[in-house]
Amino acid sequence: MSSNKIKFVWENKIFTIKNLDPNETILNYVRLNLKKTGTKEGCAEGGCGACTIVLGEIENNKIIYKAINSCISFLPSLEGKQLILVEDLIADNGSLHVVQDAMIKHHGSQCGFCTPGFVMSLFAMYKNFNSYNKEKIQDSISGNLCRCTGYRPIIDAAKSLNSSSKIDKFYKNRKKNY
Ligand code: FES
Ligand code: FES
Structure with missing residues (x-):
C-alpha cells in the first residue's frame, strides 16, 4: 500500500x-x-x-x-x-439474508437503531462457524448494545441460525476446500 x-x-x-x-x-x-x-x-x-x-x-x-x-x-x-x-446482505433477488430474516421472525428489533450492528455481528458469526452455541452467540454480540429488546429475542434469532441454510450470496466466494 x-x-x-x-x-x-x-x-x-x-x-x-x-x-x-x-x-x-x-x-x-x-x-x-x-x-x-x-x-x-x-x-x-x-x-x-x-x-x-x-x-x-x-x-x-x-x-x-x-x-x-x-x-x-x-x-x-x-x-x-x-x-x-x-445493505450488501440482501440477495440479488431482493430477499433478506437468513440473519435478517431470523431477527424479524424472533422480534429481535424494536426501535431498530442497534439492529444493523447486531445483524452484522451475527452475520460474521454465521459465516465463520457452522453451529452456534450460547457462548459463541454471546461472544459475537458482546460489543453490541440494545436498549429495547432485553437481548433474549436477539439470542433466539441467533440460535435459530443453527437450522438455517449455509448458502447465501457470499457462499460462492469460499475456497473449494473450505
Ligand atoms: S458508534 Fe461505533 S461503537 Fe458506537
Ligand atoms: S431495538 Fe432499540 S436499541 Fe435495540
Whole structure:
C-alpha cells in the first residue's frame, strides 16, 4: 500500500481510494462517500456496536469475516479486504439474508437503531462457524448494545441460525476446500 492509496473489494468490484485521509473513519466514508446509511453512528467511540461492519479477509486459504466498529476504524484498515455493509446482505433477488430474516421472525428489533450492528455481528458469526452455541452467540454480540429488546429475542434469532441454510450470496466466494 502506498501511503495515500488503498484498494479493497466492495460489491464484487475493486475500489481504489486515492489521496485518502488516513484519519477518516470507515463509518464516515461509508455514510458520506458511499451513501450507505444503514450503518449507524451511536456513541462514535467504540462502545455500542451500532456502526458494526464486516471485513472479509483471507486467512489460511479461507475467508474469515471480522465484525469491526467502523467508528473507530480508519480507511487504511480496508486495504486488501472485502467490505461488507448491512445493505450488501440482501440477495440479488431482493430477499433478506437468513440473519435478517431470523431477527424479524424472533422480534429481535424494536426501535431498530442497534439492529444493523447486531445483524452484522451475527452475520460474521454465521459465516465463520457452522453451529452456534450460547457462548459463541454471546461472544459475537458482546460489543453490541440494545436498549429495547432485553437481548433474549436477539439470542433466539441467533440460535435459530443453527437450522438455517449455509448458502447465501457470499457462499460462492469460499475456497473449494473450505
Ligand atoms: S458508534 Fe458506537 S461503537 Fe461505533
Ligand atoms: S431495538 Fe432499540 S436499541 Fe435495540
